[in-house]
Amino acid sequence: MINTLDQIFVLLRHWLVSFLPAAWQPLVGVLLSVAAIVCLFPALFALTTVFERKGLARIQNRLGPNRVGPFGLLQPIADGIKSLTKEDIVPLSADAAVHFLAPVLLLVAVFMGFAVLPMGRNMVFVDMDAGLLFYFAMSASTELSVFMAGWSSRNKYSLLGAMRAVAQMISYEVPLLLSSVVVVMMTGSLSLTKIVAAQSGFTWGLPHWFIFTPWGCAGFVMYAIATTAETNRSPFDLPEGESELVAGYHTEYSGFKFALFFLGEYLAMFSISGLGTTLFLGGWSAPFSFLTWVPSWIWFFSKLMLSIFVFIWMRGTLPRLRQDQLMNFAWKFVLPLCLLNLMVVALWRFMGDGWLRWVICSAILIGAYATMGWGEMRRGKIGPRSYRYAE
C-alpha cells in the first residue's frame, strides 16, 4: 500500500499507457510525463503568486489579497484572465520577431530544466548521465532570451535592465557552478538520480544529506546566494528595480507575453530550488528514518515549497543591493569561498572517516568566512550602507 502510494504517478502512467497498442506506448508515455510537468508547475506558480503576496503582506503586518474566492485563493485565476484579455502591445520601433521569440525561448529553456530533476523515487523524466550539466546548459541559455527581450524592445530601460540582468547572471553563474561542483566531487557523478541515491542513507535516524557536512553547508549557503541572484530575486533584483528601471527587461511587454515572463521567472525559481533540494537536501528522501513511509514525492515538493518560502521571506526582509555591491560580493567574497570549498571537499574526501575531518574542515571554512567577512566589512566593501550626500 505504501509502495503503491509512493509510486502512484508511475503506476498511473503505466496503467494509462497500457490501453494503447505497443507501438504507441513509448511516445504516449513521454507525452504524459511532459503534460504532467507542463501542468503541474504552472499550477504551482499560480498558487505561489498568491501565497507570496499573502506572505509578504503578513511580513509587513497586512492582510494580503483576500477578495477573490475564499481567502483570496482564486486571485491567480483573476490575474490570468486579466493578462489574457489585455492588449498585446508591441512598440512601433521594436524588433517584432525577436520581441516575440524572447519570452517563448525563455519558457522553453526553463521548462527543459525540469526534465532531469528527480521528483520522487523513479520519478525522473530523463535519467541522464550528464544531468547536472544539462541543467546548467539550459539555465545558461535563458540569459540570451533576457538579452533578446531587452534589446528588441528599443527602450533604454529595457536595455539597461537586460544588461544588468545578463551581467548579474553571468557573474553569479560562476559561484553557482562552483558550489554545485562540490557535490559532483563527492559523489563522482553528474547524474542527479545518483546524487540523490548517495544521500539516501541514515545514521542514528538522521539522513546523509550533504547539507549536514561542513562543505555541504557552506556550499548550500553559497548556492542559495547564487540562485537568488540567478533568478533575479530580491535582494538581487536590480535588473527589475522599479525605482530606477520601471520593470527592467520586460518593460515593453504587456498582456500574455508579460505573463510568460512572469511564469518563466517563477518556474526558474522552482527548478533551481528543485536542483538545490536534489544536490544538498537529499532530493526526495525523508528527513528522518522513521518517516520513510511517507511518499517520496511529498518530501520533494515539501522541500521545494520550503525553499520558495525562504525566497519569499528574504524578499520581505532584505533591501536591494547596489550594482557595485552586487559585483563585489560575487567576485570578491562568494567566489573565493567557493574555491576554498573545493579544496575543503577534496580534503574531506581523502581524510577518510573519523571526527578529525569534521573539525578540520569546519575550522577552515568558519575561519575563512570570519576573516574574510571581517576584512571586507572593515574595508567597507560589504556591510552597512553609507551615504555621502544624504546626511
Next chain:
Amino acid sequence: MLGEGILKGMAETAKNFFGSYFSAERLTTVEYPEQRIAPFEAARVFPFLVFDSKNPGDGADWQTGMRCVACQICEKECPPKCIFIEKSKDKKPDALGKPQFYPVKFDIDISVCMSCQICVEVCPFEAIKMDTEFELSTVDRFGGLLLDRQQLAKSNEYYHQIHPAEAAGVDARLVAEKVKADAKARSAADAAVAKAAAIAGEGA
C-alpha cells in the same frame, strides 16, 4: 560578524509573519467596504452648499434656504477654476430677511477640484463648506462628476453631523450677526422714530 544583520532582520520579519496570525493588534488594516472608520472632524473632500431648512430633516426647501448669494467670490478665487456660477436676475430674502441675489446655476466639477478649501475660506456668508463624502465614483466621467446645485445642496443639520464643532461655531456667529443686525435695525428704527418725533416736535 558578516551576516549578523541579515539574520537579525530575518528574525524580525519572521516575528511579524507569525505574530500577525496570533495578535490582532498587529493587523491594523481596516477592510474598507465592510468595515469603516468614522470620518475625522477635520476630514474634507469636496465642497457642498449649505441651506437652512425650516423643519429639520426635510430637504424640500433647499432652494429657498440656500445661504449662497451668488457673490462669485469663490468662483474667482478657485485656483483650478472648477466652480461655475450664474447670478439670478431677481432677488429673494435671505436668512436675515434682506433681499439678495441667488445662484440660478452653481456647478462644481469635482474632477477638477483639488480640495484646497479656499472657497470655504473666502465665503463671507458661510454658504460653502467641505463635505466628507468620498464614494463619488460614477460610470460617466464627464456628466457624472459635474455636480449641479441640487446635488451640492446639503442641509445645515447634515453640516452639524459631519463637522459638529465647526458648525456650532458657524451657527453662533450667524446668530450673533443676526442679533447685531436686528439691534442695528432696531436702533435705526428707534432713531428714525426719534427723528420723526423731533421733526414733529420742531414742527409743532
Next chain:
Amino acid sequence: MSFVFYILAALTVAGGLAAMLLKNTVHCALALTVAFAGLALLFLNLDAQFAGFAQILVYIGAVAILVVFAILLTRGSETPRDGVFSRTWLVGLVIAAGVFAVLGWAVIGSVRVLPHETAVPTVTVLQIGNALVSRYVLPLEIVAVLLTAAMIGAVIVAMHEKEGQK
C-alpha cells in the same frame, strides 16, 4: 546519415549564413547562436552528451553573451548604410577557401585512418574525466596555464591605475 541529421545540418548552415549575411549586427549574433545550437544538437544526435551540453553551456551561455556585449558596448550595433561586404572580400575568400581546403583534407585523411565503427560507442562523463587527467593531461595543463594568463591579463587591464601614474 539520418533525416534528423539533415534537418540539423540545414539549421546550422542557415544560422551560419544568416550570421554572415544579415545587416543588423545583433541579428548576426543571434543567428550565430542558432548555428551554435545546431552544432550542439548535432553532438547530441551523435550521443555525445557531454560535448553537446558543454557546447550549449559555453557557447550559448557565455560566448554568445560575450559577443552581444561586445557589440552593444562598442559602436557596432548601428546598422551600416552601405552593404555588409567589406572591400577586401577577395582576400577573405582566398583565406576561407584555404581553411576549408585544409579542413577538408584533414577530414578525408582521417576517414581512411580511423576504423569504421559499427556500434555506437558509449562514452560516459567519467571516461572523459579519466582521459582528461591521464592521457590528455598535458593539453589540459597548457589550456589551464593559458586561461590563467588570460585571467591575470584581464585583471591587470581592469585594475585601477594608481593616482601617481596618471
